[in-house]
Amino acid sequence: MGIPASLLWMLAIISGISVANLYYNQPLLNKISSDLQVSEFVANLMPMTTQIGYAMGLLFIIPLGDLYKRRSIIVINFLLLVISMFSIAISPNMYFVLIASLVTGICSVMPQIFIPIVSQFSKPENKARNVGLLVSGLLTGILGSRVISGIVGEYCGWRAMYYIAAGIMLLCIFIVMRILPDMPSNYKGTYGGLMRSLFTLFKDNPTIRMVSTRAGLAFGSFLALWACLAFKMSGEPFYAGNNVIGMLGLCGMAGALTASLVGSYVPKWGVRNLNYIGGIIMIVSWCIMYIFQDTYLSFIIGIIMIDIGMQCIQISNQTCALSLAPKASNRVNTIFMTTYFIGGSLGTFLAGTFWHLLSWEGVTGVGICMTLGSLLITFCTRR
Known part of the structure; x- marks a missing residue:
C-alpha cells in the first residue's frame, strides 16, 4: 500500500527537529561556561555526554521498536525530551545540565525508529527514495540546529533555546499521536531475548x-x-x-x-x-x-x-x-x-x-x- 506523502514529510520534519536537540549546545558552550561559572573543559563535557546518551539510545532503545508498539515508544521519548529540555533551561549548575543532557541524548533517537517504519511499509520501488527523504530531514536538523541556536543564544541567551526546544517537543507529542498509526510489533519474547x-x-x-x-x-x-x-x-x-x-x-x-x-x-x-x-x-x-x-x-x-x-x-x-x-x-x-x-x-x-x-x-x-x-x-x- 505504501506510506502517504503527508505522513512521510511530517516524519522527515520531526526527524530533523528531534535530532537537533543533540547539537543546540555546540555554539552555546562559551555562554554556558560563563553563566554557570565553569571552565571550557567542563562545559565541553555537555556535547560529549549528549553523544554518549545517543549511543546508549541507539543500542538499548531502538530495538524496542520490534518488541513494543512504536507509537508508544516515540511518545514516551518525546515526553522525556520535554522534561530534559526544560531541565537544561532551568539548570542551576553544570551537574544538572549533564544529567539532563544524558537523557536528551538517549531520547533523541526517534529518527532511527522512523527510518525502519518507512523502510518496512514503503513500496519496494519507493523504499530507497523514502528513506532518503528522512535522511534529508535528519541531516538538515543536524546542520541547521547550530545556525539556529547560535542566533537564539546571541540575542535571547542560551536558556531561551532550551525553553523553545521543550515547547517544540511538546508539540511533537500531539502531532505523533495524531498522524502515526498503531503498528504491530515484529518480535515476540522478552527484552533479554530481543537483545540476544x-x-x-x-x-x-x-x-x-x-x-x-x-x-x-x-x-x-x-x-x-x-x-x-x-x-x-x-x-x-x-x-x-x-x-x-x-x-x-x-x-x-x-x-x-x-x-x-x-x-x-x-x-x-x-x-x-x-x-x-x-x-x-x-x-x-x-x-x-x-x-x-x-x-x-x-x-x-x-x-x-x-x-x-x-x-x-x-x-x-x-x-x-x-x-x-x-x-x-x-x-x-x-x-x-x-x-x-x-x-x-x-x-x-x-x-x-x-x-x-x-x-x-x-x-x-x-x-x-x-x-x-x-x-x-x-x-x-x-x-
Whole structure:
C-alpha cells in the first residue's frame, strides 16, 4: 500500500527537529561556561555526554521498536525530551545540565525508529527514495540546529533555546499521536531475548556488518571535516567568527537536501556503484579543500560535495541493510547506526589528533584515508 506523502514529510520534519536537540549546545558552550561559572573543559563535557546518551539510545532503545508498539515508544521519548529540555533551561549548575543532557541524548533517537517504519511499509520501488527523504530531514536538523541556536543564544541567551526546544517537543507529542498509526510489533519474547537476537543478527549476517562498516568509515571522513573546520576557519587567512563558521552549515544543508534524490537512484544504479560514486566525490572534495585551502569558495564547494558523497554511501548502505531482515528492521538499524557512529567517533578523534600534529594537512589525510578504507571494502566485496 505504501506510506502517504503527508505522513512521510511530517516524519522527515520531526526527524530533523528531534535530532537537533543533540547539537543546540555546540555554539552555546562559551555562554554556558560563563553563566554557570565553569571552565571550557567542563562545559565541553555537555556535547560529549549528549553523544554518549545517543549511543546508549541507539543500542538499548531502538530495538524496542520490534518488541513494543512504536507509537508508544516515540511518545514516551518525546515526553522525556520535554522534561530534559526544560531541565537544561532551568539548570542551576553544570551537574544538572549533564544529567539532563544524558537523557536528551538517549531520547533523541526517534529518527532511527522512523527510518525502519518507512523502510518496512514503503513500496519496494519507493523504499530507497523514502528513506532518503528522512535522511534529508535528519541531516538538515543536524546542520541547521547550530545556525539556529547560535542566533537564539546571541540575542535571547542560551536558556531561551532550551525553553523553545521543550515547547517544540511538546508539540511533537500531539502531532505523533495524531498522524502515526498503531503498528504491530515484529518480535515476540522478552527484552533479554530481543537483545540476544541483536547480537545473533550481527554475528550471522556478514553483509550487515560489511555495509555498516563501509558507511561508518565514510561517516568518519565526513565528521573529520566538521570536527576541525572551526579551527581552520578561525585562523589565517580567514579569521572568521562563529557566525561565519555557522553559516557554512547552510552549505552542508544544500548537500543534505539531495538525499531523497540519491535514494531514488539506488534501485537504478545499485548499492555498489553508488558507493564508488560517493567515495570518489568525497575524495575529490577533500582534494579541493586542500589545494585551494585559502579560499572560501573551495570550502563552500567542498562541503556541498562531501555531503552529496556521504548521502550516496549512507542511503545505499542503510537501504541494503534494512532490506536484509525486514521483520527485524529496528534491530538491523541499531547495528547499522551504532557501527556508523563508532566510525564517526573514530574520524573525529583522528582528525583532532592530526590537526595538532600536522594542521589541515593532517585532517585532509584522515578524511582521504577513511574514505579509501570505505572504497577498499567496496572493491573487495560484491555488494
